[in-house]
Amino acid sequence: MRPFTSRQLEMTWPRLLRTVSFRLAALYLLLFTASAVVLGAVAFQAARTTLHQQMAARIDTETAFLADEFHTGGLDRLLAVVRSRERATDALEYLVQQGGKRLGGEIPASALMRPGWTTVIMSEPDENGGRPEPVRALVSDLGNGVLLGVGDSLTRMTEVEEAITSAFLWTIGVAALLGIGGGALLSRAFLSRVDAMARAAEAIIDGDIAHRLPVRGIDDDLDRLAGTLNRMLDRISTLMESLRQVSSDVAHDLRTPLSRLYQRLEDAQAHARSVPEYDTAVAAAVREAEGLLQTFAALLRIAQVEGASARTGFRTVDLSAVAETVVDAYRPDAEAAGYHLTADVTPDLFVQGDQELLTQAIANLVENALRHTPMGTRINVRLLHGATGVVLLVEDDGPGVLAADLPRLTHRFYRGEPSRATPGNGLGLSLVAAVADLHRAVLTFQNTMPGLCVRLVFPAISVGRSQTSKAGAA
Incomplete structure (x- = not known):
């Protein structure tokens, strides 16, 4: 692995753009924009349709009112009402003609040739001097050759549509800028942590094996x-x-x-x-x-x-049977040598592990007790269900171990002063500690005055007939 240089660790735009966080932010922004465009188009079309329907409804209502005035008051009444309505604020556009001659209103007579909906361009500038405006009009035949045109300017509707479009585009633009900026900030934060991890890795490569990768404590x-x-x-x-x-x-x-x-x-x-x-x-x-x-x-x-860090080969082991087997194997020789070896094993206690290694560990504990205690010593192997798991106890009433020697009992080749004259190489308890660590068991030593108690606590997977009194004693 090549070391990271300061140039490679700089917060450059190309590096930011290549980060996963920025790409995810960009993808999210793209999906958001596409969704917003689709939803905006649907909303725009719905608003446009609503505006047109409102315009048509207003024109229809006005046309019906004027037609009623014509039928009740005649042409003069119609012209009077049209002139009065033209002076109102937000007035509609009108045309009253008879025989092709315009009698009232401002809509060009040439634009209204037959009844129905039509769009016309006003031939005269509007009141602000702007360009002629389009008008959507409804032409109705009132009878006696009289045509009535009622229209409304499309300019206001166009302005509303343009305002909606402009607001939508501004929203998309601001969202895009915020998305890009947010993606850049996220990428920068991501890169800063990656660079910190890279620097830590470089320190480890350079020999600082105690160095560790930084952890912020946010559990991401x-x-x-x-x-x-x-x-x-x-x-x-x-x-x-x-x-x-x-x-x-x-x-x-x-x-x-x-x-x-x-x-x-x-x-x-x-x-x-x-x-x-x-x-x-x-x-x-x-x-x-x-x-x-x-x-x-x-x-x-x-x-x-x-x-052997992998535990895939572990099986369910009847630790009760293993303990009984080991004690039965050592009991004849122990009794012949003047020791009292007994077992007090709760049946049907199971653990996950390697049966051969567990057998070796228990055998080493029994052999260690036999080797480093005088004749006549009582050695008891107990197996019971404790509060935290399956508990194995190997106890004796021998001389025990010096308090200063307890932490070093599992060190390779370590032998206390009283044990140097006995056979052995100082590796038996080291193997027990290795087996305990592999099985995630807790190994402890305790002087019991008199004697020594070796305690192994295994995570339990199944418990048979428990003995409450023994569990309490453990």
């Missing part, structure tokens, strides 16, 4: 992505620290057995003079080599468990 998509990547980095850091620790432990703790092996072989080469002496030296070297192989096998097993 970028926050969730950063949180996921941070958890991934935490996991990588843990594995790297574990690798460094293993390397250090191997270099430090295997130096002594390797030195002993080398010393034995060197002594055999320098001092052995007979076949029995060579056989004795070789047998001792083989025992040292076997111990080394067991140590490396344990380290490999721990590494395999710690690297």
